[in-house]
Amino acid sequence: MEDFRLVIITGMSGAGKTQVSRHMEDLGYFCVDNLPPMFIPKFAELCTHSSGSVHKVALVVDTRGREFFDKMIHILDSMDESGMKYEMLFMEASDATIIRRYKESRRRHPMAPNSRISEGIAKERERLARVRARATHIIDTSDMKKSSLKEKIIRWFGNSSESNSMNITVVSFGFKHGMPLDADLMLDVRFLPNPYYIDSMRHKSGAVPEVAEYIWKWPVTKEFVAKLNDLVEFLVPNYIKEGKSQLVIAIGCTGGMHRSVFIANRVYTLLCNKGYRVNIEHRDVFKNEGIEHPQITAVID
Known part of the structure; x- marks a missing residue:
C-alpha cells in the first residue's frame, strides 16, 4: 500500500516517548506500545492488508523489551533488505533531565530497577547507540516545552490540514x-x-x-x-x-x-x-x- 506510513518510536526511557505516542494518536495513527521488535514486520504486513482501514502506524519499541530488544538491529536490516519503508524517531534527553523526571514520577528505571538511576541511564545509552545511528528523526526534549514537542510531531508526521489541529x-x-x-x-x-x-x-x-x-x-x-x-x-x-x-x-x-x-x-x-x-x-x-x-x-x- 503506497500511502502506508510506519513510524518506529524508540529512545531513552523518560525522554517523552509516551507523550509522542499520544500526539501520534491524535494525528490518526494506530499506536502500539512496547511491541517486541521481531513482531514489527509481521504487524506492518497485517496493517497493509487491512483494506485501507489502517494506513498510519506508530510503534513504540524500547529497552523495556529486554532481551527481545537486542534483535532490533537485525530486524531493521531485514526490513531494509525487503524494501519495507519505515521512519524511526529517536527520543533523548540529558542525564540530569531524565533523573529529575524519574525522581518526580517515583518510578524505577528499567535498566536499573535495583540501583541508581544514573547507572541505568549509562547502560541504556550504550545499548541504544546503534539504534540511534539508524534514526531518521531525533528529538532532544531536555529543554523543550510540551507545546513545542507537539508542534514538531505535527510538522513531521501530520499533514498541512493538521497544523491548525485544535x-x-x-x-x-x-x-x-x-x-x-x-x-x-x-x-x-x-x-x-x-x-x-x-x-x-x-x-x-x-x-x-x-x-x-x-x-x-x-x-x-x-x-x-x-x-x-x-x-x-x-x-x-x-x-x-x-x-x-x-x-x-x-x-x-x-x-x-x-x-x-x-x-x-x-x-x-x-x-x-x-x-x-x-x-x-x-x-x-x-x-x-x-x-x-x-x-x-x-x-x-
Missing part, C-alpha cells in the same frame, strides 16, 4: 439548565435585549431571521459583538500556539433559546471564515417546548 466547539446554553462542565471560555449574554418578552418571538430561536434581526438592531449588541470578535481572534491562535487541542466556547442566556443562540451563531461564522475546525451545538434550545429553530443558522450583518 478542535473548537461553540455551545449555546441556558443558565437555568446548568452551565456546561467542559467549557474553557464562558460568556454571559443575559444583558442583551430579550426577545422572549415579545409574544411573536417567544417560541422562535435566535436562529430565526426575525429574532436575529431584533437582537442585532440594538447598539449594545453590535458593540458587544465587535469586542467579542476581537477577543476570539486574539485568543484562538494563541491557544493553538500553546498546544491546546480542544477549545469549548460556551455562550449562555437565561433559557438558551434566543440571545445565546444568536451570539453562538456569530462566533461560529467568524471562526469558520477564519478557516478553523469548528462545530456548533445549541444545547438547550429544544428544552423549550414548541420552539421554532431552523437547521441552517441565520447570521445578520
Whole structure:
C-alpha cells in the first residue's frame, strides 16, 4: 500500500516517548506500545492488508523489551533488505533531565530497577547507540516545552490540514439548565435585549431571521459583538500556539433559546471564515417546548 506510513518510536526511557505516542494518536495513527521488535514486520504486513482501514502506524519499541530488544538491529536490516519503508524517531534527553523526571514520577528505571538511576541511564545509552545511528528523526526534549514537542510531531508526521489541529466547539446554553462542565471560555449574554418578552418571538430561536434581526438592531449588541470578535481572534491562535487541542466556547442566556443562540451563531461564522475546525451545538434550545429553530443558522450583518 503506497500511502502506508510506519513510524518506529524508540529512545531513552523518560525522554517523552509516551507523550509522542499520544500526539501520534491524535494525528490518526494506530499506536502500539512496547511491541517486541521481531513482531514489527509481521504487524506492518497485517496493517497493509487491512483494506485501507489502517494506513498510519506508530510503534513504540524500547529497552523495556529486554532481551527481545537486542534483535532490533537485525530486524531493521531485514526490513531494509525487503524494501519495507519505515521512519524511526529517536527520543533523548540529558542525564540530569531524565533523573529529575524519574525522581518526580517515583518510578524505577528499567535498566536499573535495583540501583541508581544514573547507572541505568549509562547502560541504556550504550545499548541504544546503534539504534540511534539508524534514526531518521531525533528529538532532544531536555529543554523543550510540551507545546513545542507537539508542534514538531505535527510538522513531521501530520499533514498541512493538521497544523491548525485544535478542535473548537461553540455551545449555546441556558443558565437555568446548568452551565456546561467542559467549557474553557464562558460568556454571559443575559444583558442583551430579550426577545422572549415579545409574544411573536417567544417560541422562535435566535436562529430565526426575525429574532436575529431584533437582537442585532440594538447598539449594545453590535458593540458587544465587535469586542467579542476581537477577543476570539486574539485568543484562538494563541491557544493553538500553546498546544491546546480542544477549545469549548460556551455562550449562555437565561433559557438558551434566543440571545445565546444568536451570539453562538456569530462566533461560529467568524471562526469558520477564519478557516478553523469548528462545530456548533445549541444545547438547550429544544428544552423549550414548541420552539421554532431552523437547521441552517441565520447570521445578520
